[in-house]
Structure formats: structure tokens, C-alpha cells
Amino acid sequence: MSPILSAQAVRRSFGQVEVLTGVDLEVCAGEFVTLAGPSGSGKSALFAVLSGFDSADSGEVLLLGERMSAHPAWQDCAVLPQVMGLADELTVAENVALPLRLRGEEPTARVQELLDELGIGALGDRYPTELSFGQRQRAALARALAPRPRLLLADEPTAHLDHATVPVVLGLLKRAADEGTAVLVATHDNEVHEAAHRRLRLVEGRVRAA
Numbered sequence: 417m418s419p420i421l422s423a424q425a426v427r428r429s430f431g432q433v434e435v436l437t438g439v440d441l442e443v444c445a446g447e448f449v450t451l452a453g454p455s456g457s458g459k460s461a462l463f464a465v466l467s468g469f470d471s472a473d474s475g476e477v478l479l480l481g482e483r484m485s486a487h488p489a490w491q492d493c494a495v496l497p498q499v500m501g502l503a504d505e506l507t508v509a510e511n512v513a514l515p516l517r518l519r520g521e522e523p524t525a526r527v528q529e530l531l532d533e534l535g536i537g538a539l540g541d542r543y544p545t546e547l548s549f550g551q552r553q554r555a556a557l558a559r560a561l562a563p564r565p566r567l568l569l570a571d572e573p574t575a576h577l578d579h580a581t582v583p584v585v586l587g588l589l590k591r592a593a594d595e596g597t598a599v600l601v602a603t604h605d606n607e608v609h610e611a612a613h614r615r616l617r618l619v620e621g622r623v624r625a626a
């Protein structure tokens with residue numbers, strides 16, 4: 417099976433520090449893969465390159481066999497960054513509907529269904545600044561999942577959640593993979609690693625099997 421996401425020999429330095437020293441990885445459709453690594457090891461830096469938000473100094477990132485662009489379509493690559501990136505001027509429901517509107521679709525029942533599943537169904541009319549961090553994180557996950565993306569990159573998707581909500585988020589990530597999305601999650605959360613099909617670790621700027 418050809419991978420949805422492929423990175424080859426990716427290097428990235430900040431000043432004198434080479435954070436990514438030659439990352440190779442592949443994630444295929446339907447796979448749920450986790451990436452571990454100590455704080456500061458470069459997981460977020462790698463996700464920025466994998467999502468097209470940042471450019472590698474050298475090496476190659478391919479999405480669906482094509483060189484990653486700076487602004488991939490939401491339905492090809494959805495990102496849940498650590499900073500969440502919700503639009504503060506839109507309500508929660510408008511944020512979640514945004515990827516659908518951007519491809520010319522009217523919002524469907526899926527928007528409310530995702531909010532309901534994530535326990536924030538009553539908060540659709542609020543603005544992101546009126547939510548807790550954990551609620552914002554769930555709203556950002558709903559937005560990432562709304563367009564049924566080919567690739568989902570989620571950076572610490574359970575970081576702000578209480579213990580009871582982690583299985584809900586895990587269930588949605590696993591379901592996305594079951595429905596064919598290639599899911600890559602950076603996390604410190606053992607519960608998330610245990611649920612993965614495959615576990616990776618970022619060590620000295622390279623990705624290895626964990």
C-alpha cells in the first residue's frame with residue numbers, strides 16, 4: 417500500500433542546533449501511529465515540517481505521493497497543533513464547519529455530532545476565548561475531523577483533557593483510522609501510545625520504532 421504521508425531524510429536546524437537530523441517515516445491509510453520523545457526533542461518541529469507549515473532544510477515530505485505544499489487542503493491534511501489555531505472571530509460551530517465551507521459545502525449534521533461526541537455540544541455558539549483549554553482542544557479536534565481528512569496530524573491532543581475525556585478523544589482518533597485516515601499523534605500520554613497500531617520515538621533527531 418502506498419503511504420499517505422512519507423518523509424525522507426528530513427533535516428531542520430534552528431541557529432546552530434540541528435533538531436531534526438534525518439527523519440524517515442511513513443504513515444499509511446487506516447494506520448494509527450504515535451510519536452513519543454522527550455520534551456524538546458523536536459516533535460512539534462517535525463509536525464510543522466510534516467504539515468507544510470515549516471520547510472525542511474533538506475529532505476522530502478510527500479503527501480499522497482506529491483511534494484507537501486505550504487497550504488494543503490483540509491481534506492488532504494488536517495492538523496491539530498499544540499496551539500490549537502482556532503479562529504477567535506468565529507464561533508465554535510463556525511470553526512468546525514470551516515473546512516467544509518472552504519471546499520464549497522454547507523455544514524452538515526456532522527458538525528454538531530462531533531461536538532456532541534466530544535462533550536461540547538452545548539458550546540457551539542460560544543467563541544473560543546470563552547472556552548477552557550480542554551474545551552478548545554476538543555473543538556480543534558472536531559474541526560480537524562470534520563472534513564474526513566486523508567491525513568490527521570495531532571500534536572498532544574489529550575494534553576489539556578481530564579482523565580474521563582481521554583478515551584473519548586482516543587475513540588474518535590481510532591474511528592478516523594478505521595475509516596481510512598492516516599493518523600499520526602505526538603504524545604506523552606501512555607494511554608494514547610497503548611491504543612496505537614504502531615509506536616515511533618524521536619531520538620537525537622531521528623525517528624525509530626519505539
Ligand SMILES: Nc1ncnc2c1ncn2[C@@H]1O[C@H](COP(=O)(O)OP(=O)(O)OP(=O)(O)O)[C@@H](O)[C@H]1O
Nearest residue numbers: 430431435453454455456457458459460461462498
Ligand atoms: N521556531 C523555532 N526557533 C528556534 N528554535 C526552535 C523553534 N522551534 C523549535 N525550536 C527548538 O527546537 C527544539 C525542539 O522543540 P519542539 O517544540 O519541537 O519539541 P517537542 O518535542 O515538541 O517538545 P514538547 O514535548 O515539550 O512539546 C527545542 O530546543 C526548541 O527550542
